[in-house]
Amino acid sequence: xxxxxxxxxxxxxxxxxxxxxxxxxxxxxxxxxxxxxxxxxxxxxxxxxxxxxxxxxxxxxxxxxxxxxxxxxxxxxxxxxxxxxxxxxxxxxxxxxxxxxxxxxxxxxxxxxxxxxxxxxxxxxxxxxxxxxxxxxxxxxxxxxxxxxxxxxxxxxxxxxxxxxxxxxxxxxxxxxxxxxxxxxxxxxxxxxxxxxxxxxxxxxxxxxxxxxxxxxxxxxxxxxxxxxxxxxxxxxxxxxxxxxxxxxxxxxxxxxxxxxxxxxxxxxxxxxxxxxxxxxxxxxxxxxxxxxxxxxxxxxxxxxxxxxxxxxxxxxxxxxxxxxxxxxxxxxxxxxxxxxxxx
Amino acid sequence: xxxxxxxxxxxxxxxxxxxxxxxxxxxxxxxxxxxxxxxxxxxxxxxxxxxxxxxxxxxxxxxxxxxxxxxxxxxxxxxxxxxxxxxxxxxxxxxxxxxxxxxx
Amino acid sequence: xxxxxxxxxxxxxxxxxxxxxxxxxxxxxxxxxxxxxxxxxxxxxxxxxxxxxxxxxxxxxxxxxxxxxxxxxxxxxxxxxxxxxxxxxxxxxxxxxxxxxxxxxxxxxxxxxxxxxxxxxxxxxxxxxxxxxxxxxxxxxxxxxxxxxxxxxxxxxxxxxxxxxxxxxxxxxxxxxxxxxxxxxxxxxxxxxxxxxxxxxxxxxxxxxxxxxxxxxxxxxxxxxxxxxxxxxxxxxxxxxxxxxxxxxxxxxxxxxxxxxxxxxxxxxxxxxxxxxxxxxxxxxxxxxxxxxxxxxxxxxxxxxxxxxxxxxxxxxxxxxxxxxxxxxxxxxxxxxxxxxxxxxxxxxxxxxxxxxxxxxxxxxxxxxxxxxxxxxxx
Numbered sequence: 132x133x134x135x136x137x138x139x140x141x142x143x144x145x146x147x148x149x150x151x152x153x154x155x156x157x158x159x160x161x162x163x164x165x166x167x168x169x170x171x172x173x174x175x176x177x178x179x180x181x182x183x184x185x186x187x188x189x190x191x192x193x194x195x196x197x198x199x200x201x202x203x204x205x206x207x208x209x210x211x212x213x214x215x216x217x218x219x220x221x222x223x224x225x226x227x228x229x230x231x232x233x234x235x236x237x238x239x240x241x242x243x244x245x246x247x248x249x250x251x252x253x254x255x256x257x258x259x260x261x262x263x264x265x266x267x268x269x270x271x272x273x274x275x276x277x278x279x280x281x282x283x284x285x286x287x288x289x290x291x292x293x294x295x296x297x298x299x300x301x302x303x304x305x306x307x308x309x310x311x312x313x314x315x316x317x318x319x320x321x322x323x324x325x326x327x328x329x330x331x332x333x334x335x336x337x338x339x340x341x342x343x344x345x346x347x348x349x350x351x352x353x354x355x356x357x358x359x360x361x362x363x364x365x366x367x368x369x370x371x372x373x374x375x376x377x378x379x380x381x382x383x384x385x386x387x388x389x390x391x392x393x394x395x396x397x398x399x400x401x402x403x404x405x406x407x408x409x410x411x412x413x414x415x416x417x418x419x420x421x422x423x424x425x426x427x428x429x430x431x432x433x434x435x436x437x438x439x440x441x442x443x444x445x446x447x448x449x450x451x452x453x454x455x456x457x458x459x460x461x462x463x464x465x466x467x468x469x470x471x472x473x474x475x
Numbered sequence: 476x477x478x479x480x481x482x483x484x485x486x487x488x489x490x491x492x493x494x495x496x497x498x499x500x501x502x503x504x505x506x507x508x509x510x511x512x513x514x515x516x517x518x519x520x521x522x523x524x525x526x527x528x529x530x531x532x533x534x535x536x537x538x539x540x541x542x543x544x545x546x547x548x549x550x551x552x553x554x555x556x557x558x559x560x561x562x563x564x565x566x567x568x569x570x571x572x573x574x575x576x577x578x579x
Numbered sequence: 580x581x582x583x584x585x586x587x588x589x590x591x592x593x594x595x596x597x598x599x600x601x602x603x604x605x606x607x608x609x610x611x612x613x614x615x616x617x618x619x620x621x622x623x624x625x626x627x628x629x630x631x632x633x634x635x636x637x638x639x640x641x642x643x644x645x646x647x648x649x650x651x652x653x654x655x656x657x658x659x660x661x662x663x664x665x666x667x668x669x670x671x672x673x674x675x676x677x678x679x680x681x682x683x684x685x686x687x688x689x690x691x692x693x694x695x696x697x698x699x700x701x702x703x704x705x706x707x708x709x710x711x712x713x714x715x716x717x718x719x720x721x722x723x724x725x726x727x728x729x730x731x732x733x734x735x736x737x738x739x740x741x742x743x744x745x746x747x748x749x750x751x752x753x754x755x756x757x758x759x760x761x762x763x764x765x766x767x768x769x770x771x772x773x774x775x776x777x778x779x780x781x782x783x784x785x786x787x788x789x790x791x792x793x794x795x796x797x798x799x800x801x802x803x804x805x806x807x808x809x810x811x812x813x814x815x816x817x818x819x820x821x822x823x824x825x826x827x828x829x830x831x832x833x834x835x836x837x838x839x840x841x842x843x844x845x846x847x848x849x850x851x852x853x854x855x856x857x858x859x860x861x862x863x864x865x866x867x868x869x870x871x872x873x874x875x876x877x878x879x880x881x882x883x884x885x886x887x888x889x890x891x892x893x894x895x896x897x898x899x900x901x902x903x904x905x906x907x908x909x910x911x912x913x914x915x916x917x918x919x920x921x922x923x924x925x926x927x928x929x930x931x932x933x934x935x936x937x938x939x940x941x942x943x944x945x946x947x948x949x950x951x952x953x954x955x956x957x958x
Contacts (some may be wrong), residue, residue, distance in 0.1 A: 321502070326702050330502040393580065394500030397480045398527070399702065400676075400939070456589050457808055459631020461949040467928040478622060479728075479780050479806075481582035492739065500580045507705060509735055510844045524582060526783065526836050529675070530703025531732045533845065534783045534836050536582055541835035548591045548809055551598060 143240040148270025158268060161245060165253050166232070166263045175264035177229055179288065186291025190225035192216055193284040199277050201244065203322040205314070205333030208281055209248035211409050213255040213263075214338050215360065216285035221340035222356040222412055224295045224347060225287030227259060232266040232283050237276035245279065259338035261285070293347070297374035299354040302445040305421040306381065308413045309342060309434040310335050312364055316406030317392040320399065328398065332391045337410035342433040346414070349427035356414035362466040363405040367413050368451045369465040372443075379451045381441030381463070404453075405466045415443060479528040481536055484508070487517045495520060497527055508532045582835070586807030592635075595812040600637050602819040608639035615641050615771055616818060617764075617912055619757060620726075620778035621648030621940025622806055628949040630808040636815065643912035644942040646760050647778060649725045649753075650677050651910050651934040651941045652861045657753055658683035660889040664720055664751060665696040667887065671714060672698045673707040674722035681934045704736040704750075711740070711748035720883050724753040728780040730872065731845035734852040737874070737881045751883035751890070752874050754853065757781050758789050759870035760861060764911060765797045774818040776811065777803035779833045784849075786841030787829050794827045805833040852878055856891060862934075863907020906933040909942055916943040923947060 146153035168175065181187055196212040206214075213230065220227040232252065236245070256263055263283075314335035321330040339358070347353060355375075357367040364386075372379045388403050396403050410433065416424045421439060428434030451463040482499040493509045495517060504527075508517060511525050511532045525532035608614045618624060624644050627633055633642055646652050658681050665672035665688060672688065679688045679700060692698040697717075701707050704721050711719040723733040733750055740748050757778060764770050777790060782803045790801050800821035804814035814832040821828060831837055852875060859871025873891065874882040884890040904921055908914040916922050916935070926932040928947060935941030939948075 325699070325706065327706065328502055328504050328702075390580070391501040394502035397580070397583070398499055398502060398504070400478045455629075455631055456587060457592055457630050457632075457635060458589065459635050461629065461631050464928075464948060479783075481580070483581075507732075507735060509848070510731060510842050512844070526780070528780065529729060529732050530705045531735065533728075533731070533780070534838065534842055537835050541582060544810075544813070544832070544835055545585055548588075548595070548813060551591065551594045 141242055143236045143238060143242060143245070143270055145238050145270050145272070147236065148268060154268065161242070161249060162266060162268070165249050166266070168264055175229065175231075177264065177286075179228055181226065181288040181290065184291055188289040190220050190223050190287040190289050191284070192219040193282065194219060195280060195282040197277060197280050198319065200319075200322050201248065201278050203334055204318050204331070206336035206409070207248055207251050208279065209251035210255045211334075211336050212281040212283045213252050213259060213261070214336050214409060215358070216283040217259045217261060217338045217340055218358040218410075218412065220285050220287035221338070221343040222295070222358050222414075223287075223289060224293045224343065224353075224356075225289045226344070227261045227285055227287040227340050229264045230256065230261055230283050230285045232263050232281060234266065234268045235276055235280040236268065236270045237278050238270055238273040240278050248279065255338065259340055293351075295353060295355050297355045297357070297371045298376075300371055300375035300377055300415045300443050301354070301417075302377050302443050303418050304354055304415040304443045305418050305439055306368070306379065306413055306415055306441045306443070307421065307425055307428065307437060307439050308359070308364070308387065308411060309339070309428050309437045310408070310411040311387045311389045311392065311436055312359070312408060312411065313392045313396070313403040313406030314389060314411075315409040316363065317389075317395040317403075319407070320395055326399070328395060330391045330395060332389060332395070335408055335410040337433050339410065339412055339433055342428060342431045343412075345427045345431050345434075346424050350416050350420040350424035352417050352420055353424065354415045354417070356412050359408040359411045359413055361407050363403070363407060364413060365402075365404040365451065365463045366466050368463065371413075371415065372449050372451050375443065376448050377443040378445065378447040378449070379441060380444050380446075380454065381451070382454045383456050385438060385440045387436050387438050404463055413440075418442075479526045479533060481524050482506075482527040482532075483524050484520045484522065484532065486521060490517050493517065495532070497525070497532065499527065504530070506530050506532050511535050583807060586805065586809045588809065591809055592812060595809065595816055596635055599640070599812065599816050599819060602816065602823050603637050603639040605823045606639075606819065610638035613639050613641040614773050614819065614822060615643050616774050616776055616815065617643040617645045617772050618776040618804075619645040619647040619761065620776075620781065621651070621938070622780070623647065623776055623778070623804065623811065624942055624945050625940050626806050626808065626811060628945040630811075631949070632808060632811055633950070636812075640815070640819075643772060644909075645764070645912055646861065646864065646910050647726075647757075648910070648935070648938050648940040648942075649729075649755060650681055650938040651906070652755065652760075652863070653681075653724065653753060653934065654860050654862050655682075655684055657890070658687065659685070661688055661722055661751065662686055662691045662696075663889060664883060664887050665691050665698050666694075667718075669716075669718050670697065671710055671717050671719045672696065672722070673701045673710060673719060674698065675724070676700045677938045677940070678722055678724065680931065680937045682931055682937070704733050705739070708736050708740055708745065708748055711745050712743075715747060717747060718886075719748050720887075721748070721750050722753070723750045726755055726757050726778070726781045727784045727849070728778075730754045730849050730853065731784055731842070734848040737852050737878055738848060740881060741878060746880065749881050749883040749886050750874065752853070752872060754872040755859060755861070756855075756870055756872070757785075758792075759867045760864055761793065763864060763867060765793065765799070770912070772799065773822060774799055775801040776814050776818065777801045777829075779803060779805050779810070779837060782831075782833065782837045782841070784842050784845045787831050787837065787839050790829045794829050798827045800827045800830070802830045803833050803837055805836065851875075859891075863910045904932050906935055909935055916946040919943070
């Protein structure tokens with residue numbers, strides 16, 4: 132990175148959002164220098180052969196990112212802003228193509244941190260095989276923003292004949308996750324200074340489109356997949372159970388969870404089923420294809436810890452029940468409000 | 476309310492304020508050890524296990540007692556296995572006698 | 580995890596459940612006339628439901644959920660007072676997580692936070708003290724609730740504050756003690772209780788002797804229990820065996836952590852900083868003598884009641900709490916959560932009417948969260 136890419140000042144000011152020279156400098160030197168858009172028009176103009184194939188569908192999603200702290204073990208707000216949107220496309224069976232990136236910066240925000248975040252986005256986009264083609268910048272008064280908020284929208288293409296729908300999940304289908312649960316949520320909690328916990332847990336933030344493609348090649352009849360984010364696995368499973376009108380049963384003994392995540396959960400009285408992930412999905416596949424799907428997942432770097440965790444069932448429709456290690460069953464509900472540490 | 480979790484004391488961090496570092500399944504947190512310190516000898520605590528509650532080590536875990544409890548739990552396992560096999564034998568013998576009588 | 584996983588081993592559970600079944604039969608208890616055991620501690624209520632112990636144990640055993648959730652037993656107006664303090668300018672109001680969503684008469688602490696009050700969740704009262712050190716221009720208040728398990732932690736924090744001469748820190752003391760409500764319940768002719776599962780971590784502080792009166796004066800057995808599922812099952816078995824053998828004793832299943840005489844340093848700190856209040860109001864139980872603690876005059880500088888003129892110490896006339904819904908009856912075990920007409924309808928975790936549905940140790944929350952007892956799902 133050469134001197135041309137550095138802004139003359141160390142902190143963002145209101146002028147950087149004003150539409151004038153300062154803003155153009157910011158865009159040129161921080162964003163355009165790294166995202167390298169094709170043109171400087173107000174919109175990106177894009178074509179792709181896959182989009183015009185008869186029967187292909189355009190997939191479109193958007194997500195905003197407000198995580199605090201901005202940088203944490205395993206990633207930063209930039210990385211998750213790319214992964215989150217890429218993954219929301221990928222779980223629908225789409226090949227992610229292009230992202231937009233909108234930034235709302237707080238007056239006084241440190242430019243060096245912004246540069247790190249942008250570079251992280253570039254890196255992650257490359258890893259995921261997507262390009263950031265357009266964006267926007269605004270600056271708000273000091274105190275009105277948490278450093279930076281990022282919105283990314285994403286366009287992808289779903290090949291003809293592919294239709295992943297939560298409502299297609301049927302009793303007997305097997306549920307598979309690709310990764311341990313709760314790493315991101317626990318990493319964030321530990322990274323927050325106020326709980327004074329030090330742990331070596333890193334966020335599981337990673338793009339999952341490569342993994343999804345591999346699974347869909349090996350097991351095309353995957354019914355549906357969901358990106359497990361806020362609300363944890365419990366919320367994703369409940370969403371699917373509701374949409375499909377099936378019951379879901381998972382087994383506590385089969386859930387992959389890192390011992391340190393268990394440690395943080397135990398100390399704070401939290402349930403790992405509700406902790407956030409940022410690189411983990413859950414998918415449902417017909418029983419006959421479960422081994423193929425699992426095998427394909429495990430062959431990818433994002434799916435090394437893949438595990439079957441349960442299945443859709445006819446009993447208790449729309450309810451998710453977990454068989455505890457003890458053989459008792461307990462309801463796993465949607466997350467209500469925010470999961471507040473149970474301490475006293 | 477009673478949320479306490481066993482943790483191992485791995486080092487003394489502030490002898491004056493009676494603070495030590497505790498490890499709970501790989502997660503570390505500084506805790507106050509006033510309740511478990513004897514004669515101000517904080518260093519003696521290193522390596523010991525304690526029940527941690529809201530940032531305080533509240534009680535040292537008695538390893539011997541823990542072992543005794545576990546032993547009792549597992550003995551029950553053996554006893555109940557024995558009882559089960561006694562029951563099964565009885566049932567089997569009872570059935571044989573009955574069928575013996577029935578056929579005579 | 581050491582000292583945890585071993586006590587969650589499912590194979591040992593099978594044998595315990597078998598032995599429990601046999602003993603229930605020995606006693607002659609049935610679903611129509613079960614053995615009624617009360618667990619006093621909210622953590623035990625939570626564990627029973629989390630591990631499905633209520634369903635795994637035979638029908639001849641009924642768990643009665645006692646007043647062991649310190650958030651649940653607080654009168655609504657204590658929450659109102661928290662909100663009042665939190666809304667004062669310059670105050671940083673710190674609390675354990677659970678208390679934040681409990682509804683007051685008008686709002687909860689979480690509501691106050693969304694309206695601009697600086698309410699922060701902390702893991703330890705020591706963290707609140709640290710906030711006072713790093714924010715010398717702000718007044719930091721800690722919501723000190725809990726039974727004897729937590730009382731030493733706030734006492735030691737006040738002692739630390741006094742030693743350092745920190746002046747912008749105070750405690751809103753709502754600590755309560757466990758034996759007075761037990762006595763009240765035992766005196767109640769309508770409460771049919773056969774035995775008790777004793778609070779493991781309270782006993783870690785106070786020892787086992789404070790429960791002697793239960794066996795001696797009321798002839799009921801009590802077993803001090805740990806919190807892992809095997810601890811609870813073993814404790815249940817121990818109580819049942821006492822009943823089968825006609826004994827009434829205080830036993831200690833949690834001996835690996837609970838010393839018979841309690842913890843001397845904790846008890847010393849408690850008596851140095853706190854003294855019993857003449858009475859204290861409990862939701863559902865009314866005023867109970869000597870059941871609450873207040874900060875001694877020597878530490879008045881750390882007493883939020885004095886600083887903010889709230890609570891029992893306040894200059895305002897004391898008004899009894901308004902009884903809301905069936906919370907009191909559920910909290911004392913007189914009514915099961917799902918019998919309350921609001922359960923799952925007007926009162927859910929998203930829109931709680933009382934603390935028992937909010938606090939994860941409240942019986943209603945436990946039933947709603949874990950037990951298959953929602954009104955729509957009724958079988």
